[in-house]
Amino acid sequence: MSDYANSAYDPAPLQGVLDQLAPQGRAALLPALQAAQALYGHLPEAATAEIGRALKVPLAEIHGVIEFYSLLYTQPKGKTVLHVCTDPACALRGGEQVLAALCRRLGVQPGETTPDGAYTVEGAPCLGLCDHAPAIWMGQKAIGRVDLQSVDDILQGRGDHPITACYGETKYLIGRCGKGRATTLAEYEADGGYAGLRRALSLSPAEVIAEVKASGLVGRGGAAFPTGIKWEGAAQASGQPKYVVCNADESEPGTFKDRVLMEEDPHLVLEGLLIAGYAIGAARGYIYVRGEYPAAYQAMANAVEEARQAGYIGEDVLGSGYGIQIELRLGAGAYICGEETALFESIEGKRGFPRLKPPSPTTHGLFGKPTVINNVETLANAPRILLQGAARYRQLGTEKSPGVKLFCLSGDVARPGLYEVPFGVSLRHLLFDLAGGVSQGRRLQAVLFGGAAGAFATPDQLDVEMSFEGLRSAGLPLGSGVVMALDETRDLRMILTGLARFFAHESCGKCYPCQIGTQRQYEILRRVADGEALPGDAERLADVGWTMADASICGLGQTAASAVLSALKLWPELFEAGNGKL
Amino acid sequence: MSNVTLTIDGQTVSVPAGTTILQAAQSIGAEIPAICYHEACTPNALCRNCVVEVEGARVLVASCVAQVAANMVVYTRSPRVERSRRTILEMLASAVDLSEAPDIQRMMQEYSADAQRFPQAERREIPLIDDNPMYVRDYSKCILCWRCVQVCADDAQFTFAINFSGRGYETTIGTFFGKPMPATTCVFCGQCVGVCPTGALKPKSEWLLEQGLSIDQVFAATRQERTGAEKRTRTWRRA
């Protein structure tokens, strides 16, 4: 192993970190482990034990936590870890070949480290760079549209810095995005920023909630829960302190909207969070950013600091008498931590196991206290609702789905990127009129809709209305706004196998249907995609899929088969024994 | 306490508020197969074998934790319930050695579950760990019911010697950096062995007898190890 890995463990620098974090106890476990890993390159046993003593966490439990998160290591890794995305959007553009080429160049297998300790190469779950497929993430840097002609450039971190193109018909959410850097506080204020928060502070919390309820805003994190009702529940719940949480764990394959909002317009998200905090009387807010998004984390951290200095955050926000502190958390490689209760567990310094419901987060959330948790995009809607009022907000969109929606277009589409449209436009309008249709002049075979936890739309569904009610009647999930186009040449079994691998990798393992079902589903689809389906595999997939959907604890297992079940219905012949490889 | 009236499999039942559906069903003789549930442990409702169909609910409900509600209509053996239970049992058999889990074997018969349903499935095969004089750990038989972890932690003993390793299908029960039990906080109370439903945790003497040793040999072997272990523990503490 490298010198880096072998260098004797020096407890001194960690001690300084722990002195600072110790008062937070176990809730500082993830930050402490991340700090130790940054210092030592991995988590040596002695450092881990020291963290346990300082934060008063039993050693076996700390080890359990480290083992849960993909980005925490007990063994030395390369100085640079190359995370090569092999999930669907990147797989369509050669992600697997990129992984193979890098491994060949460095003389290692996926997951291995070069003998000099310089590089580790790993396949990675979706990195939220789908519009820049194939993509690589290497710690502080991301590279998009990887060019295999220049593997050495990649190793040096040179390459296309992914700036997501932002399109659409309205510019309410992404009007300041697409420039490749974060809007500063001064720019944000000059553009009318924080006027929504000022208006909120001039109203009573109940009036703020009434405005949000009247707007008809529903959550954009996947579950489509009415935001105003959620806020009201937490506002009325007994128990102190209350918390407000921004769910920025965005990891649904094909999704990158929250990353763009945070990297480019962090104050919009922060303003929404502060409005939510005021509405429910939260004393503290958390922003939980996925571990693979260090740039988004940094942009949010800078915004929080700017806002603190300007008086938007603190003991007495803008002289209103309302006080709130904001903390950031960086995830550590676990899709399940986007599930709201798993996210709370993660902030509390535990393995990201979803909790049983009831009770709901509005009464028993973070640290067991009343909590509102909202998606980044949901929160980004709040400032305008407060500023313009519910009636004007409702002028866009449909009666039942007011406002605008962000869609993440990727796959075989001419202009991949982030699109903002009013609810109610057709899929055809979005995919063909705005995004230029299928790339390379090919014909559309299907659209993966909603994400890995989504379903397939067929070309005869192009006129479906993109709204909660329109999609529901078409049997399509809006999910996180993923629209991944698949052209006529694609083997859908490969896509399904990729999705199945993702779920098998990301299942937390708590409940049997998903713990074993995601693994069995992956194994069966692998042989189906290889043209080696066994008799009865379609029935096996249906039984496993419906069992996960019906009996799993949380949304991960409940949707882990939804694309497979939709394909079984649309194209049963794909799963028959004797149907060879394309 | 006030009573709640509901319907289970077409039968009207009245039970105290706060009763679980599982208890209510038992009170009318409806058998619900529960795997992970144990009265001494905080319920985690993770095996999902006890699920039932409740009218109006989007997904099936874990009856070991879900409480009865007025006018609830419950089906304990609807086709959806049967499919889930059968498939869960078949998947479990495809992953784990259930040869010493007679309760689960009985359930497999009751639900016509085929232990060979998943050909070519990767099983969880883990070498047996024999690292202490009190018990052996054979995680090929582990169904991840969490009971041992919980009794070792705040459900009983507060020793926190064991926890999880890995995630998802690769989850196993493990110790801090995989250390042998004598090098952990384990006090060898045996509570974990007592709650393990599958023979994954087994008293060392029982295991040695199964290996064909005589009682005298077993006694000699474990005594030797016991004294050895004491020494090891002392050295470790001093270090």
Ligand SMILES: Cc1cc2nc3c(=O)[nH]c(=O)nc-3n(C[C@H](O)[C@H](O)[C@H](O)COP(=O)(O)O)c2cc1C
């Ligand atoms: C497996 C899983 C992953 C999830 N990931 C996210 C996520 O990354 N971001 C998010 O906002 N919501 C995610 N959710 C949904 C959250 O549980 C929760 O519903 C959401 O944060 C609520 O915010 P909203 O009401 O604003 O939509 C996920 C749910 C599941 C089951």
Ligand code: SF4
């Ligand atoms: S459904 Fe999957 S992710 Fe959710 S609790 Fe069960 S095992 Fe964990």
Ligand code: SF4
């Ligand atoms: S070892 Fe036994 S008690 Fe522990 S989780 Fe496995 S089956 Fe359950």
Ligand code: FES
């Ligand atoms: S007994 Fe209810 S989930 Fe296991």
